[in-house]
Amino acid sequence: MKTGALAGWLMDRRKSQLPLISLIPGIRPISWMMNQDIFAARGVYRKTVPIPANNDGRRFYLHGEGANQVTELIINGKLAGKHIGGYGAFYIPVTSLVKPGSANQFEIRVDNSHNLDIPPLSADFTFFGGLYRDVNLLSVNDLHFSFQENYPGVLISTPNVSAKKATLLASAYLHNESDLNRATRVRVTIKDAKGKKVSTKTKDEFVNAGEIKKVSLPILSLSKPRLWSPENPYLYETFLEIIDPVTGTVLDTYSHKTGFRWFHFDAKKGFFLNGKSLKLVGTSRHQDYPGLGNALPDSIAVADIMLLKKMGGNFLRVAHYPQDPVILKTCDSLGILTSVEIPVVNEITESAAFRSNVLNMQREMIRQHYNHASVIIWCYMNEVLLRMPSFKGDKEMEKKYLQSVKSLAYSLDSLSRVDDASRYTMMAHHGNYNQYRNAGLVEIPQIVGWNLYSGWYGGRIQDFPSFLDSFQARHPEKILVVSEYGADADPRIRSLEPVRFDKSIEYAFSFHQFYWSVMRNRPFVAAAMIWNLSDFHSETRSETMPHINNKGLAEWNRQPKDLYYYYQAVLSETTYAKILHAEPRTAWFDAGFVASEKIRVATNQSELELFVNGQSVGWAKMKENLCEWNTELSDGWNHLQVLGLNKNFTGDTASVLYRKMGVAKELLEKGRKLNLLFGGNRTYTDKAGTAWLPARKYVKGSAGYNGGKAYKANGNDRLPYGSDKNIRNTDDDPIYQTQQIGIEKFTADLPTGDYEVMLCFAELEGEAAAPIPYNLSETKKVDTTSPRRVFHIVVNDELKYQDFDVSSEVGRAVAINKTFKKEIKEGEKLEIRFEPVVGEPILNAIEIRKIK
Numbered sequence: 001m002k003t004g005a006l007a008g009w010l011m012d013r014r015k016s017q018l019p020l021i022s023l024i025p026g027i028r029p030i031s032w033m034m035n036q037d038i039f040a041a042r043g044v045y046r047k048t049v050p051i052p053a054n055n056d057g058r059r060f061y062l063h064g065e066g067a068n069q070v071t072e073l074i075i076n077g078k079l080a081g082k083h084i085g086g087y088g089a090f091y092i093p094v095t096s097l098v099k100p101g102s103a104n105q106f107e108i109r110v111d112n113s114h115n116l117d118i119p120p121l122s123a124d125f126t127f128f129g130g131l132y133r134d135v136n137l138l139s140v141n142d143l144h145f146s147f148q149e150n151y152p153g154v155l156i157s158t159p160n161v162s163a164k165k166a167t168l169l170a171s172a173y174l175h176n177e178s179d180l181n182r183a184t185r186v187r188v189t190i191k192d193a194k195g196k197k198v199s200t201k202t203k204d205e206f207v208n209a210g211e212i213k214k215v216s217l218p219i220l221s222l223s224k225p226r227l228w229s230p231e232n233p234y235l236y237e238t239f240l241e242i243i244d245p246v247t248g249t250v251l252d253t254y255s256h257k258t259g260f261r262w263f264h265f266d267a268k269k270g271f272f273l274n275g276k277s278l279k280l281v282g283t284s285r286h287q288d289y290p291g292l293g294n295a296l297p298d299s300i301a302v303a304d305i306m307l308l309k310k311m312g313g314n315f316l317r318v319a320h321y322p323q324d325p326v327i328l329k330t331c332d333s334l335g336i337l338t339s340v341e342i343p344v345v346n347e348i349t350e351s352a353a354f355r356s357n358v359l360n361m362q363r364e365m366i367r368q369h370y371n372h373a374s375v376i377i378w379c380y381m382n383e384v385l386l387r388m389p390s391f392k393g394d395k396e397m398e399k400k401y402l403q404s405v406k407s408l409a410y411s412l413d414s415l416s417r418v419d420d421a422s423r424y425t426m427m428a429h430h431g432n433y434n435q436y437r438n439a440g441l442v443e444i445p446q447i448v449g450w451n452l453y454s455g456w457y458g459g460r461i462q463d464f465p466s467f468l469d470s471f472q473a474r475h476p477e478k479i480l481v482v483s484e485y486g487a488d489a490d491p492r493i494r495s496l497e498p499v500r501f502d503k504s505i506e507y508a509f510s511f512h513q514f515y516w517s518v519m520r521n522r523p524f525v526a527a528a529m530i531w532n533l534s535d536f537h538s539e540t541r542s543e544t545m546p547h548i549n550n551k552g553l554a555e556w557n558r559q560p561k562d563l564y565y566y567y568q569a570v571l572s573e574t575t576y577a578k579i580l581h582a583e584p585r586t587a588w589f590d591a592g593f594v595a596s597e598k599i600r601v602a603t604n605q606s607e608l609e610l611f612v613n614g615q616s617v618g619w620a621k622m623k624e625n626l627c628e629w630n631t632e633l634s635d636g637w638n639h640l641q642v643l644g645l646n647k648n649f650t651g652d653t654a655s656v657l658y659r660k661m662g663v664a665k666e667l668l669e670k671g672r673k674l675n676l677l678f679g680g681n682r683t684y685t686d687k688a689g690t691a692w693l694p695a696r697k698y699v700k701g702s703a704g705y706n707g708g709k710a711y712k713a714n715g716n717d718r719l720p721y722g723s724d725k726n727i728r729n730t731d732d733d734p735i736y737q738t739q740q741i742g743i744e745k746f747t748a749d750l751p752t753g754d755y756e757v758m759l760c761f762a763e764l765e766g767e768a769a770a771p772i773p774y775n776l777s778e779t780k781k782v783d784t785t786s787p788r789r790v791f792h793i794v795v796n797d798e799l800k801y802q803d804f805d806v807s808s809e810v811g812r813a814v815a816i817n818k819t820f821k822k823e824i825k826e827g828e829k830l831e832i833r834f835e836p837v838v839g840e841p842i843l844n845a846i847e848i849r850k851i852k
Contacts, residue, residue: 041112053101065133091147228259233335259373280527282315312571341379449483586691590662680738707744754852
């Protein structure tokens with residue numbers, strides 16, 4: 001179990017359901033965060049383990065499913081073994097060091113320090129460390145399936161499959177740890193889903209003392225097998241047994257679910273499963289979760305795959321590293337096809353040790369996950385040229401580095417094809433075609449994956465189809481998949497006029513609509529792999545939600561976003577409609593402005609009718625799986641319902657809380673606050689549930705500003721306005737990431753009463769933002785000199801703050817609020833002037849609350 005605790009058991013391999021000795025029960029896994037050369041990250045886990053005195057010559061192995069990233073096992077003060085790599089499983093023999101009949105001191109040391117010889121070296125995800133997956137102490141007979149290569153010693157393949165007949169081929173490594181040469185018998189059996197035996201064969205072997213011997217078992221055949229597919233993921237079970245031929249005693253067992261399927265890729269027509277064309281559509285997945293880091297219980301991992309299945313997805317890119325064994329097990333059972341990869345991301349190290357570690361990771365990954373029906377692709381590099389070292393103009397050094405990358409890629413590809421010729425190999429590149437072509441990396445793998453973000457990180461969104469068509473024309477025989485695409489969608493940010501990099505749900509929604517419309521009609525795009533299933537932790541990111549990559553279809557806690565429901569509408573095979581943005585809404589409602597709300601419904605129906613509070617708003621035709629209406633909502637709760645032309649279709653309903661915001665007395669006396677953001681065109685809902693709306697120029701009978709312009713980050717062409725710096729001293733960064741620069745005054749036509757006013761500031765200039773982990777835009781030199789900015793704040797002709805200097809008070813990119821109370825008398829309005837002393841005044845946000 002991994003319920004936030006690591007549990008391990010001394011297990012009899014023949015009776016693994018019987019826990020004998022708890023190894024590490026109830027210890028919450030500690031996650032350390034590695035950030036290149038900044039943090040050392042070491043942890044030690046200790047446990048006293050009593051070993052029974054009478055073991056009948058049994059052998060003991062410590063099995064770890066994953067620990068990041070260098071693991072050492074110390075038993076009774078002596079080193080038992082070591083494993084390198086943070087995402088693969090390992091088996092360490094401990095028989096010679098344990099003392100039967102005594103208490104044994106187990107110590108597991110895990111070091112997550114940055115190591116140039118161990119990938120990943122850098123990436124857009126957090127390298128949580130520590131012992132974060134299950135640990136077990138295994139007890140096996142002295143003749144057993146071998147753990148020598150960090151896998152259970154059994155490989156199962158289905159070399160020939162058709163609707164009429166299927167074959168199964170199993171090979172096993174037998175390890176004789178006794179002092180005697182042994183005659184043995186190995187039996188392989190296939191059972192159907194009900195446990196009925198459908199085929200079995202045996203083979204006799206002789207294994208010398210101390211020998212690890214490979215045994216190729218007889219081929220098993222099935223007539224008219226039930227085929228495995230996303231629609232019907234039927235699984236048989238394959239059993240292997242080591243048997244004493246004299247006594248008939250079963251010495252060791254191994255079992256694994258088996259799916260019979262056949263598949264192939266075609267460069268022009270895409271992917272085929274069991275002879276039928278199938279567009280692969282799904283997501284990638286990272287394994288972290290709020291409050292747990294990477295130490296997830298199986299229940300969360302399983303729920304992730306079920307979330308993907310419910311969406312209608314049929315593919316999972318297990319990225320950028322092998323994950324908990326339950327992931328592929330669940331993909332097998334739910335019919336989700338997969339690719340799996342090792343964490344060679346962004347860059348390599350030109351060292352023999354790095355090369356050796358990488359090749360070993362690939363070999364471990366293939367052998368540990370070889371028996372899964374869901375796996376169809378082995379991947380080994382992701383965006384490996386994204387972070388090229390600094391060669392300082394040395395072309396020969398650059399050439400040598402690129403040759404090293406190519407050599408390593410070729411070795412990984414060759415290893416993968418030798419170890420498993422039944423599956424395809426893949427590399428995933430970022431969108432710099434010429435760079436990968438010139439480096440010779442395009443031709444090496446069987447499948448080329450492109451991580452494409454035109455219209456997000458750089459370029460125009462229209463560049464996406466052009467790129468695909470150009471690549472296919474240049475490489476008509478190369479299999480193409482879109483291995484990543486997406487746009488940040490901060491669930492707290494909405495916009496009526498979405499633009500690139502505003503982080504709004506609406507821009508990301510239109511981005512996905514466009515990308516899917518392009519791929520849907522191009523059969524040569526074999527797979528569409530959305531980045532990502534859910535938001536995930538990325539320590540190096542700043543932006544609106546620091547340390548989080550918001551490209552997920554669901555939030556970090558797995559709450560689906562509107563994007564998820566869009567893909568449900570796209571992929572659902574039954575009638576579907578989902579009312580989007582069903583969260584509480586807030587809109588302006590004051591002089592000269594009547595709010596009209598846009599109601600959007602994701603659907604696969606041609607036409608829908610919308611009802612608001614029982615009244616029909618009318619019919620809307622579906623376009624790109626979306627129906628839209630503009631209508632007015634009542635202040636308070638609104639009941640929404642959509643129905644279709646099909647009378648049997650129940651449609652969807654939602655209750656939406658709608659709040660009007662303005663200077664009207666009846667609104668302010670309801671406890672409504674005025675919360676306004678300056679210098680941007682997006683709405684932000686803070687952690688308290690308060691909506692901050694874009695400020696407007698002042699008009700009589702309302703509230704707004706005069707003078708100034710929206711701040712735009714110096715040298716940052718991707719942002720439409722504001723900054724994506726991490727604003728310290730707040731969790732509500734979007735409140736402070738936009739501002740009106742050069743503002744002259746703010747006016748609010750408030751009714752009489754007492755008010756509390758909060759002015760929000762942060763100096764956004766003078767400090768370079770952290771570089772975005774993945775950026776294709778041209779990087780311009782940024783002026784990081786701090787501008788002098790001093791101004792007076794005058795409230796209704798009263799000097800409230802003299803010579804206010806944000807930087808001097810708190811520094812740059814730090815939130816600071818100034819709060820005061822003000823009585824508004826009959827015939828008055830609230831007027832706040834910003835009078836420059838040095839430089840231009842600024843205002844990031846304002847909150848006005850009626851207190852009496």
